[in-house]
Amino acid sequence: MHGHEADGSAQGRLVLALSITFAALVVEIWGAMWTGSLALLADAGHMLSDVAALSIALAAAWFAGRPHTWSSTFGLHRTEVLAATGNAVGVLLIAAFVVWSGIARLREPTAVDGEGLAAIAAIGLAANLAVLLVLHAGRSGQRLSVNLRAARLHVLADLGGSVAAVAAGLIVALTGWERADALLSLVIVALIGVTALRLLGETLHVLMERAPPGTDLRDVQESLETLPSVRRAHEMHCWTISGSFVSFACHLELEPDADPLAAIEAATSLLRDRYDLHHVTIQPEGPAAVHVHDAPLGS
Secondary structure, eight states: OHHHHHHHHHHHHHHHHHHHHHHHHHHHHHHHHHHTOHHHHHHHHHHHHHHHHHHHHHHHHHHHTSOOOSSOTTTTTHHHHHHHHHHHHHHHHHHHHHHHHHHHHHHSOOOOOHHHHHHHHHHHHHHHHHHHHHHHTTOOSSOOOHHHHHHHHHHHHHHHHHHHHHHHHHHHHHHOOTHHHHHHHHHHHHHHHHHHHHHHHHHHHHHTTOOOTTOOHHHHHHHHTTSTTEEEEEEEEEEEEETTEEEEEEEEEEOTTOOHHHHHHHHHHHHHHHHOOOEEEEEEESHHHHHHHHSOTTO
């Protein structure tokens, strides 16, 4: 019951964060058209990516809760990774458009309402701070989903974008130097690009079924082989289904007098407690293991 309550709480925070971000996005798009600011449009583009990231995290939470089937034995957890990959690619396309527009405006500056830009960007800044507080409120020691981490990363980078947009507005308002708007829009794009590339790298890491960052399989092997009943650990595979769902499988060659069930239990406890690996499949090998395989069903 506690797990369902935690999931519900996380989804509630995501809904609140999404509502705040969407409202700020509408204000920034209107403000970009009113002030003629490219920096504000760039920040709105980044905020649009926040809306996408939060929406994907919500949808992924729903899909992850769907039951497993005979044709989808891992459920639909991988949906969040595919969606986050599409999100990252979309953000990179937005960044490319802003770069193109920013270079054009550096060559031929466009009139910008500096005071309006600073005021509206400040609203976006306040919204980002509120969303970060909402998302941070549910932090725990467990692995977070790739999309929840992506959402936090997006909002954190967007916070820097909002600061740059406020700075652009103040520079234009105080000095009249309108190229500051285009110049700082490129700074915001750099933040967008770094965020998107980092997210894309993380999702590709999952799609390539690599071991999760921080999990050293050589160390895992050495730890398993320190167990008294284990002679050798081999055929080890560790891969990520989604950001919070990691699978591990291995073969354990047991000592001749080992109790296979006790060995599996000891290895499972070690993997869970030391490496935070919970979805574990262990294949025992050796003379003692034959009795386990040949035992009648239900014995």
